[in-house]
Amino acid sequence: MSLDNFIKKHASNWMKEGKGEYSDIVISSRIRLARNIDNIPFPQLADQNQQKQVEKMVSETIDNKDHYRFLLMSSLSYEDRLTLVEKHLISPTLINESKYSGVWLNNEETVSIMINEEDHIRIQVVLPSLNLEEGLQVADEIDNLIESKLEYGFDEQKGYLTACPTNLGTGLRASVMVHLPALVLTKQINRVLTAVSQLGLAVRGIYGEGSESLGNILQISNQVTLGQSETEIIDNLRRVSKQIIDHELNSRKYLMEENKVALLDKVYRAYGILSNAYTITSKEALELLSYVKLGVDLELLDGINPHFFKELIVITRPGFLQKLYGQQLSSEVRDIKRAEVIREVLQKK
Amino acid sequence: MLCQECSKRQASVHFTKIVNGEKMELKLCEVCAKERGDLDLGHGEHFSFHKLLAGLLDIDELQVIGEKVIEKVTCKNCGLTEQVFVNSGRLGCSTCYETFGFKLNPLLKRIQGGTAHVGKVPVRAGGKIRIKREMQNLRDKLNLCIAKENFEQAAIIRDEIRQLEKETERGGS
Numbered sequence: 203m204s205l206d207n208f209i210k211k212h213a214s215n216w217m218k219e220g221k222g223e224y225s226d227i228v229i230s231s232r233i234r235l236a237r238n239i240d241n242i243p244f245p246q247l248a249d250q251n252q253q254k255q256v257e258k259m260v261s262e263t264i265d266n267k268d269h270y271r272f273l274l275m276s277s278l279s280y281e282d283r284l285t286l287v288e289k290h291l292i293s294p295t296l297i298n299e300s301k302y303s304g305v306w307l308n309n310e311e312t313v314s315i316m317i318n319e320e321d322h323i324r325i326q327v328v329l330p331s332l333n334l335e336e337g338l339q340v341a342d343e344i345d346n347l348i349e350s351k352l353e354y355g356f357d358e359q360k361g362y363l364t365a366c367p368t369n370l371g372t373g374l375r376a377s378v379m380v381h382l383p384a385l386v387l388t389k390q391i392n393r394v395l396t397a398v399s400q401l402g403l404a405v406r407g408i409y410g411e412g413s414e415s416l417g418n419i420l421q422i423s424n425q426v427t428l429g430q431s432e433t434e435i436i437d438n439l440r441r442v443s444k445q446i447i448d449h450e451l452n453s454r455k456y457l458m459e460e461n462k463v464a465l466l467d468k469v470y471r472a473y474g475i476l477s478n479a480y481t482i483t484s485k486e487a488l489e490l491l492s493y494v495k496l497g498v499d500l501e502l503l504d505g506i507n508p509h510f511f512k513e514l515i516v517i518t519r520p521g522f523l524q525k526l527y528g529q530q531l532s533s534e535v536r537d538i539k540r541a542e543v544i545r546e547v548l549q550k551k
Numbered sequence: 552m553l554c555q556e557c558s559k560r561q562a563s564v565h566f567t568k569i570v571n572g573e574k575m576e577l578k579l580c581e582v583c584a585k586e587r588g589d590l591d592l593g594h595g596e597h598f599s600f601h602k603l604l605a606g607l608l609d610i611d612e613l614q615v616i617g618e619k620v621i622e623k624v625t626c627k628n629c630g631l632t633e634q635v636f637v638n639s640g641r642l643g644c645s646t647c648y649e650t651f652g653f654k655l656n657p658l659l660k661r662i663q664g665g666t667a668h669v670g671k672v673p674v675r676a677g678g679k680i681r682i683k684r685e686m687q688n689l690r691d692k693l694n695l696c697i698a699k700e701n702f703e704q705a706a707i708i709r710d711e712i713r714q715l716e717k718e719t720e721r722g723g724s
Binding site: 240242243346350353356362368371374426430432 | 628630640642643644645659662663665668671672673675676
């Protein structure tokens with residue numbers, strides 16, 4: 203399969219769609235709701251029969267099955283599961299859960315209903331650009347549909363009851379994935395992050411909890427789930443995100459006006475390496491891709507497909523590369539193939 | 552310097568633990584540090600996060616309230632023991648929130664902004680909550696009627712309460 207066809211077939215909507223508010227800085231917006239069925243032990247403690255029962259109960263609530271497909275983790279290869287994580291369609295936790303862990307994915311790949319993750323049910327909606335409101339609305343509708351058929355664990359005071367007390371209450375984790383290269387280059391990023399953490403928000407790396415911040419991409423999400431309503435949570439996150447975006451835009455302006463030579467040097471060196479390298483690690487690739495993307499955003503580089511960044515940050519990950527080449531690859535071979543894919547995408551005019 | 556645990560290998564991990572404001576410092580080699588399990592070296596961030604959470608729980612051997620010693624609690628529904636709960640920081644099922652509420656509430660104050668849910672209420676539970684609140688309201692009225700010796704009105708209210716009780720038993724919303 204050609205690379206173009208591969209991308210068309212395997213890219214999710216958030217990777218393909220470039221329109222929307224702040225779409226050059228906000229890669230995607232994500233909403234996640236954690237829910238559990240009343241009285242059945244949470245997945246970590248449930249036995250095989252109970253997990254199977256949960257899988258069946260939740261699956262029966264999915265109405266329009268034409269729009270969804272079900273993927274049982276235990277029936278997928280490790281590479282396929284990894285690919286789902288790299289596309290942000292499932293959490294890294296789901297990979298290692300039980301025999302009856304699975305996910306209902308809608309055809310557009312914007313909705314994932316994870317079963318037997320840390321909680322029985324995790325409804326996730328991922329949309330391109332800054333669009334938390336629509337995400338919450340979609341998640342809310344799915345939640346209502348499931349809840350009309352299942353009894354959730356819920357307490358008047360504590361809200362939705364979850365396996366981990368950090369999700370108690372709304373069970374809502376809202377996050378935005380942002381690309382902030384200028385804040386990193388101007389060394390403003392740490393000050394911004396400190397301020398964010400003081401506002402009850404958390405900052406994480408590209409693949410969520412415990413992951414590294416690679417390629418100047420960060421995920422900002424709400425920390426508190428109890429004592430605030432869903433709309434308050436996303437409103438707060440949205441306001442803070444907007445301010446961070448403004449800082450990033452100001453830093454870009456500053457770099458263009460006051461430090462253009464250094465900026466051009468950074469962008470063109472990154473472009474030079476990426477379009478000529480014959481072997482490259484995932485970490486180096488992400489870092490350099492970030493500066494090429496900055497160059498494209500600031501119109502210093504032209505002729506590059508506007509979606510290249512979102513596609514490449516996913517396609518150059520280990521699971522995806524192996525899928526592209528249809529075989530298991532050692533890390534040395536992956537580095538070679540990664541360089542090949544990047545050269546091909548960047549050379550397209 | 553040498554590891555404070557085995558006194559053989561070179562200490563490479565400096566470990567500071569603060570419990571109730573008391574600072575404890577340890578210098579360990581990597582092998583002993585891993586064995587202690589107090590800290591996670593690089594892998595399994597998730598695990599260490601739950602450890603951290605569990606560390607916020609009160610892990611006294613026995614909980615004494617007044618003169619009464621509270622025995623260790625086990626969840627009737629899923630069988631989660633207090634020991635497992637304080638070690639993992641995770642609950643076993645929705646019933647655990649009642650069972651371990653006394654341990655959990657102080658933790659919630661620390662990790663969450665508030666302790667009362669103000670967000671979405673599921674339609675089913677919402678119905679029950681409404682019925683529960685209405686029943687409490689009626690019981691208050693009933694007591695007031697009895698106190699005023701208005702038995703005729705009390706009988707009407709009693710019937711209303713019974714009607715609502717029947718509805719809840721049927722799982723009505």
